Amino acid sequence: MAILANAQTRLLVQGLGRMGQLHARLSAEYGGQVVGGVHPGRGGQTLAGLPVFETAAEAAAATGANASVIFVPPPGAADAILEAADAGLALVVCITEGVPAADMARVKRALRGGGTRLVGPNCPGVVTPGQCRIGIMPAQITRPGPVGVVSRSGTLTYEAVDQLSRLGIGQSTCLGIGGDPIIGTSFVEALALFQADPETRAVVMIGEIGGAAEEQAAQFVREHMTKPVAAFIAGAGAPPGKRMGHAGAIIAGGRGRAADKIAALRAAGAAISPTPAEIGATLAAHAGFPSPPS
Amino acid sequence: MNIHEFQAKSLLRQFGVAVPQGEVANTPQAAAAVAEALARGGASGFVVKAQIHAGGRGKGGGVKLASSAAEVPRIAAEILGMTLVTPQTGPGGRLVRRVLVEAATPIDRELYLALTLDRGSEGFAIIASTEGGMDIEEVAARTPQAIHTQLVDPNLGLRPYQSRKLARALQLGAEQSQQFAALLGGLYRLFVERDASLIEINPLVLSGNGANAALLALDAKLGFDDNALFRQPQIAALRDAEEEDPRERRARESGLAYVGLDGNVGCMVNGAGLAMATLDMITACGGSPANFLDAGGTADRERVKQAFKLILQDEQVRAILINIFGGIVRCDLIAEGVTAAAAELGVGVPLVVRLQGAEARRGREILDRAGLPGLRSAETLRQAAELAVAAARGS
Numbered sequence A: 001m002a003i004l005a006n007a008q009t010r011l012l013v014q015g016l017g018r019m020g021q022l023h024a025r026l027s028a029e030y031g032g033q034v035v036g037g038v039h040p041g042r043g044g045q046t047l048a049g050l051p052v053f054e055t056a057a058e059a060a061a062a063t064g065a066n067a068s069v070i071f072v073p074p075p076g077a078a079d080a081i082l083e084a085a086d087a088g089l090a091l092v093v094c095i096t097e098g099v100p101a102a103d104m105a106r107v108k109r110a111l112r113g114g115g116t117r118l119v120g121p122n123c124p125g126v127v128t129p130g131q132c133r134i135g136i137m138p139a140q141i142t143r144p145g146p147v148g149v150v151s152r153s154g155t156l157t158y159e160a161v162d163q164l165s166r167l168g169i170g171q172s173t174c175l176g177i178g179g180d181p182i183i184g185t186s187f188v189e190a191l192a193l194f195q196a197d198p199e200t201r202a203v204v205m206i207g208e209i210g211g212a213a214e215e216q217a218a219q220f221v222r223e224h225m226t227k228p229v230a231a232f233i234a235g236a237g238a239p240p241g242k243r244m245g246h247a248g249a250i251i252a253g254g255r256g257r258a259a260d261k262i263a264a265l266r267a268a269g270a271a272i273s274p275t276p277a278e279i280g281a282t283l284a285a286h287a288g289f290p291s292p293p294s
Numbered sequence B: 001m002n003i004h005e006f007q008a009k010s011l012l013r014q015f016g017v018a019v020p021q022g023e024v025a026n027t028p029q030a031a032a033a034v035a036e037a038l039a040r041g042g043a044s045g046f047v048v049k050a051q052i053h054a055g056g057r058g059k060g061g062g063v064k065l066a067s068s069a070a071e072v073p074r075i076a077a078e079i080l081g082m083t084l085v086t087p088q089t090g091p092g093g094r095l096v097r098r099v100l101v102e103a104a105t106p107i108d109r110e111l112y113l114a115l116t117l118d119r120g121s122e123g124f125a126i127i128a129s130t131e132g133g134m135d136i137e138e139v140a141a142r143t144p145q146a147i148h149t150q151l152v153d154p155n156l157g158l159r160p161y162q163s164r165k166l167a168r169a170l171q172l173g174a175e176q177s178q179q180f181a182a183l184l185g186g187l188y189r190l191f192v193e194r195d196a197s198l199i200e201i202n203p204l205v206l207s208g209n210g211a212n213a214a215l216l217a218l219d220a221k222l223g224f225d226d227n228a229l230f231r232q233p234q235i236a237a238l239r240d241a242e243e244e245d246p247r248e249r250r251a252r253e254s255g256l257a258y259v260g261l262d263g264n265v266g267c268m269v270n271g272a273g274l275a276m277a278t279l280d281m282i283t284a285c286g287g288s289p290a291n292f293l294d295a296g297g298t299a300d301r302e303r304v305k306q307a308f309k310l311i312l313q314d315e316q317v318r319a320i321l322i323n324i325f326g327g328i329v330r331c332d333l334i335a336e337g338v339t340a341a342a343a344e345l346g347v348g349v350p351l352v353v354r355l356q357g358a359e360a361r362r363g364r365e366i367l368d369r370a371g372l373p374g375l376r377s378a379e380t381l382r383q384a385a386e387l388a389v390a391a392a393r394g395s
Helices: A018-030 A056-063 A074-086 A101-111 A155-166 A187-196 A213-224 A258-267 A276-287 B005-014 B028-040 B069-079 B136-142 B160-169 B174-193 B226-231 B246-253 B272-284 B301-313 B331-345 B360-370 B381-393
Strands: A010-014 A033-038 A050-053 A067-070 A091-094 A117-119 A125-128 A132-135 A144-151 A171-176 A202-208 A229-234 B022-025 B046-050 B063-066 B099-103 B109-118 B123-129 B147-152 B196-207 B214-217 B221-224 B257-260 B265-269 B291-294 B319-326 B351-357 B375-378
Touching: A010 A018, A010 A056, A010 A074, A018 A033, A018 A132, A033 A056, A050 A056, A056 A074, A067 A074, A067 A132, A074 A091, A074 A101, A074 B226, A091 A125, A091 A132, A101 A117, A101 B109, A101 B123, A101 B226, A144 A155, A144 A187, A155 A171, A155 A202, A155 A276, A155 B272, A155 B319, A155 B351, A171 A187, A187 A202, A187 A213, A202 A213, A202 A258, A202 A276, A202 B272, A213 A229, A213 A258, A229 A258, A229 A276, A229 B272, A276 B272, A276 B381, B005 B022, B005 B099, B005 B174, B005 B221, B022 B028, B028 B046, B028 B069, B028 B099, B046 B069, B063 B069, B069 B099, B109 B136, B109 B174, B123 B136, B123 B160, B123 B174, B136 B147, B147 B160, B160 B174, B174 B196, B174 B214, B221 B226, B246 B257, B246 B301, B265 B272, B265 B301, B265 B381, B272 B291, B272 B319, B272 B381, B291 B301, B301 B331, B319 B331, B319 B360, B319 B381, B331 B351, B331 B360, B351 B360, B351 B381, B360 B375, B375 B381
Parallel strands: A010 A033, A010 A067, A033 A050, A067 A091, A091 A117, A144 A171, A144 A202, A202 A229, B265 B291, B265 B319, B319 B351, B351 B375
Antiparallel strands: A125 A132, A125 A171, B022 B099, B046 B063, B046 B099, B109 B123, B109 B196, B123 B147, B196 B214, B196 B221, B257 B291
């Protein structure tokens, strides 16, 4: 089952530049169904082994696609998301980094009540191990199993997944939700999906400084989660007022501090990994997975 | 990206928002000329305001009143060239290179008005308060009932009823409510059309009594979405590079995200989350990071070199930790960049390199073959941090 993506996912790639082509190939090699590309001006060509279409609607009609991954540069990213939704795709994952926040505010409102789930932007994508890779994650570090992973970060997600896999703990789905202030799928929504997924037995959540998404997640964990949750919050030592790379990662006006997020999650019953090196071990202990011989 | 008050007020004027008469000056003579021109226009009192990218300028002596045009050059001479320390500049303060000379405005009421991107509602928020002229966070803490927030749907835009609600909350009369609607409309257009992330008018003043009272933006702080600068050339051109930390500026120009810290373990990491986590790990191992550095998703040989240069410019650095989890970035390319940069720049401090993910094995082989002196490879994040912290201690 997993969440969001599985062996039945039929993926379009929007934006077949160098990055789009590379990751279209890697996703196809991983074994997923990558069925076509959308690149205005290149319709009718074959790129990265994929038939290319002028519009997402044509591509969806011709290929039976139900999901898309967006590598379109920032000026056109919001339009590409809306186009994918208009084409009726159920899942849209936007990898693009640097999308203007106002564009995302408008897109989020436009998607409300519709049948499209957006993940990202500025995210590494979604991997359901052994079934489907959407985005840019190094899927070779994943392995199938019972732990859901959700994270605001990209490479820190890989770190956590790698730790789990090395402990012999596989993942149901690994999901990067993105580091921007306004994103398609929140921690709360991701946790709800994992809670409802019968194949997910426990969840790893990786947050960071800035905003209040982790506090909201803590409330959801307290009120709705029966599955064990292990969490790590990055940026405990970050100075206030300095943006730590991600547009969303800033402590401003005394809000968004790691300590508050950690306290909220701990109070909700989540296990907190004391350092980024113990995310896998914290989950293993909290969820009762047998420790491997050391 | 932030801009100066004089630039902000020029933008406000373009969008039909009333601001005091005035001009920017970078010498006492130029300040005198501005004051004289204002005096000819009927001004009798003047304000001289230091132009730096930090608030709290009044508290640090960066805002002064002059009762005659003749006093202005002397006051400007005091402020120009001073290192202004405010609660927001840090102890080092900022050098004042320009002053804004304005006609003094009689003030009857001081209000607060701000437009901002609101993460919570995923839209825009307008914040208004009758308690203007004070730090809004203090007002929020002390008298939260004095703060009124109106959320705006970005797809619907600002609606007339929202202006009316806010005018009521600010206790404005009928005449001023109409003025307020026009002013707020201008601010909203500026916010949307220029991709602002924050417009803060504090104070917004009511000058004069009765039907003749006018609303003016006495001070203005504007911030813009860095992600939208590609479509805002006019705004991008307002950037004052001298207001940025020189290392952070060089980093930005090389496509790197860098934040200077005060420890001695230099860091180069790909991805903001992993970069933050690497700092956390160094701290957990008893060390102290010298910087945050996200080499980004397209780190190549040239960027790695630029990153090294930035890290090595910090004289505190006693060891460098490179932590790369390949995905979009390939570890073999990073390894080539590290060996090339280390050879070219002559890295004189121990180097701990941890490569994982895409092409990690090939990357490690490249590093092994290069046989750089002082280079140590690590397998896990903990190992890498422990090695780097020990190396920085000289053990």
